[in-house]
Amino acid sequence: MSKQEFTLSIYTENHVGLINKIATMFTRRKISIHSLNTSPSEIDNIYRFTLVVIESAEVVQNLVKQIEKLVDVFKVFCNTNDEIIWQQMALYKVPTQTIMKDIKVERVLREFGAKAVVIREDYTIFEVTGQDDEINKFLNFLHNYNLKEFVKSARIAIIRANEGVHKKVIEMDANDPTKDPINNEFLSKKTMVFNY
Structure with missing residues (x-):
C-alpha cells in the first residue's frame, strides 16, 4: 500500500x-x-x-x-x-547588518513574496505565506545570511468543493431526535399505567 x-x-x-x-x-x-x-x-x-x-x-x-x-x-x-487550497506561514530572523550589507532587501521581498514585519538594528524578521516549496526556498536562501531563527505554522486548508460542512451540520441539527417535541399528555398516561 x-x-x-x-x-x-x-x-x-x-x-x-x-x-x-x-x-x-x-x-x-x-x-x-x-x-x-x-x-x-x-x-x-x-x-x-x-x-x-x-x-x-x-x-x-x-x-x-x-x-x-x-x-x-x-x-x-x-x-x-x-x-x-492550503497555506502555511513562516517567520525568519536574520541579522540586519548582514542582510542589508549583502543584498537589496526590496529584491528579496519581490523574489520570494516575503514581507519584512520587524526591522531593528540587530535583526530583521521576514514573513512568507505559501506552501512548503516557497517556504523552504526562502529558508535555503537565508541560510547564506546567518539565519538566527525560523518557525513555520501548521497547515490551514479549505476544501475546493463548493459545499463545506455548514450544510451537513444544519442537516444533522434538523435530524436530531432529541429535538422532537415531547407529548407530555402521552407520557403522563404512560406513567399512570406503570404506576398501577
Missing part, C-alpha cells in the same frame, strides 16, 4: 480533553501527525482541527470512521492535496 499526504478536517464541539481522544487514535495506530492546527470554524461554537498525515488511503479511511464515532465530533473530511 503506497502512502500519500492527506489533510483531515475535523469539525467538533470545543470540549476539554477532545484533543487527547483524537491524538490517542493516532498513537494506537502508530500514525504520525505532521501538522496540527485548531481554530474556530464558520459555524458558531463549532471548532475545526486540521491535521496532516502521510499514510495509505485504507488506513486513513479506517481512522476517519473511528474519529467520527467520537461523541463530540460532527464530521471528518479527508482530502488529498489536489482537493484543497
Whole structure:
C-alpha cells in the first residue's frame, strides 16, 4: 500500500480533553501527525482541527470512521492535496547588518513574496505565506545570511468543493431526535399505567 499526504478536517464541539481522544487514535495506530492546527470554524461554537498525515488511503479511511464515532465530533473530511487550497506561514530572523550589507532587501521581498514585519538594528524578521516549496526556498536562501531563527505554522486548508460542512451540520441539527417535541399528555398516561 503506497502512502500519500492527506489533510483531515475535523469539525467538533470545543470540549476539554477532545484533543487527547483524537491524538490517542493516532498513537494506537502508530500514525504520525505532521501538522496540527485548531481554530474556530464558520459555524458558531463549532471548532475545526486540521491535521496532516502521510499514510495509505485504507488506513486513513479506517481512522476517519473511528474519529467520527467520537461523541463530540460532527464530521471528518479527508482530502488529498489536489482537493484543497492550503497555506502555511513562516517567520525568519536574520541579522540586519548582514542582510542589508549583502543584498537589496526590496529584491528579496519581490523574489520570494516575503514581507519584512520587524526591522531593528540587530535583526530583521521576514514573513512568507505559501506552501512548503516557497517556504523552504526562502529558508535555503537565508541560510547564506546567518539565519538566527525560523518557525513555520501548521497547515490551514479549505476544501475546493463548493459545499463545506455548514450544510451537513444544519442537516444533522434538523435530524436530531432529541429535538422532537415531547407529548407530555402521552407520557403522563404512560406513567399512570406503570404506576398501577
